[in-house]
Amino acid sequence: MAVPTLTEGQYDLDGYKFGTLADEVVLLESGVDWGQTGMRTQDVEEPLGDGVIFGRDFLAPPSWTFTLGARHPTDVNPVVARLAAAWRADAIRGVPNARSTLHYRQGGITKVVYGRPRRFAVETPKVWNNDFRIITCDFQLASAIVMVAATNSLTLSLVRTSTATGLMFPVRFAATFGSSTDSRSGYVTVGGSTPTPFVLRINGPSSGSATAFRVESVGGTDPWALDVPVSLTSGQYVEIDTSTGVVLMNGSPASLQLGRDTNLAARLSPGTQEIVFTANDPSQSAAAVLTWRDAAASAT
Numbered sequence: 001m002a003v004p005t006l007t008e009g010q011y012d013l014d015g016y017k018f019g020t021l022a023d024e025v026v027l028l029e030s031g032v033d034w035g036q037t038g039m040r041t042q043d044v045e046e047p048l049g050d051g052v053i054f055g056r057d058f059l060a061p062p063s064w065t066f067t068l069g070a071r072h073p074t075d076v077n078p079v080v081a082r083l084a085a086a087w088r089a090d091a092i093r094g095v096p097n098a099r100s101t102l103h104y105r106q107g108g109i110t111k112v113v114y115g116r117p118r119r120f121a122v123e124t125p126k127v128w129n130n131d132f133r134i135i136t137c138d139f140q141l142a143s144a145i146v147m148v149a150a151t152n153s154l155t156l157s158l159v160r161t162s163t164a165t166g167l168m169f170p171v172r173f174a175a176t177f178g179s180s181t182d183s184r185s186g187y188v189t190v191g192g193s194t195p196t197p198f199v200l201r202i203n204g205p206s207s208g209s210a211t212a213f214r215v216e217s218v219g220g221t222d223p224w225a226l227d228v229p230v231s232l233t234s235g236q237y238v239e240i241d242t243s244t245g246v247v248l249m250n251g252s253p254a255s256l257q258l259g260r261d262t263n264l265a266a267r268l269s270p271g272t273q274e275i276v277f278t279a280n281d282p283s284q285s286a287a288a289v290l291t292w293r294d295a296a297a298s299a300t
Contacts, residue, residue: 040060066137070133110149116140201238205286224267237249
């Protein structure tokens with residue numbers, strides 16, 4: 001989804017804009033309640049004495065609550081109906097793991113979160129009128145982070161080129177050729193203050209076929225690997241979204257037998273790290289494209 005053009009304080013839910021005085025639905029003074037990030041734990045009581053045995057901890061993303069005002073000089077009901085339709089999210093609510101996209105503009109930066117609309121409650125007015133309604137509605141985040149809407153990307157191609165495109169600097173390249181398995185690496189610097197998911201797309205070679213694809217991070221606080229032992233020809237690709245764990249083969253969901261050390265929930269940690277792409281590709285023309293957004297905690 002393209003990044004929408006927003007003004008300060010404006011929101012966009014799957015293409016429906018609201019929140020400012022220029023919109024038909026405004027954000028009221030009580031504004032947005034960012035909720036709170038919870039914690040799911042695997043703690044158990046110490047069975048033989050005092051205390052607790054700690055297990056793994058998992059973040060439980062918050063639910064944002066909006067207090068909105070729908071307005072119209074003569075008939076507010078169609079305005080409420082349009083907001084309700086946006087909040088129903090009919091296009092995705094019947095699809096497992098599908099998410100709505102909520103963009104907003106804050107401090108001159110357009111940010112984005114993913115999740116699903118939940119509660120939609122229209123307040124009964126104390127004095128009946130036909131020009132204004134107060135609506136309280138919730139948006140459940142899929143994860144406890146907010147991302148900058150603008151994307152960053154790194155392209156690693158096995159073939160040497162005179163110019164590099166789509167790269168975040170500083171980037172340094174290293175290449176190894178002359179063997180059955182070729183590799184190329186580059187360095188990326190990830191901003192933000194928390195690990196962020198990414199999308200990896202592996203494009204097939206311009207001729208022939210390529211196999212044994214692997215992309216991994218070296219360095220950083222949480223190294224990862226994505227091992228994709230498939231065969232790709234010209235025009236074919238594999239795409240992995242680590243925010244959802246969904247794998248696509250040529251645009252369609254695929255159940256691929258990935259390598260044992262593949263982490264479909266991998267994250268890019270803030271700071272500089274090396275990304276290494278390897279493949280068995282006689283044409284040396286396959287490429288890996290890594291795309292990400294800088295991220296911070298969900299209340300920022």
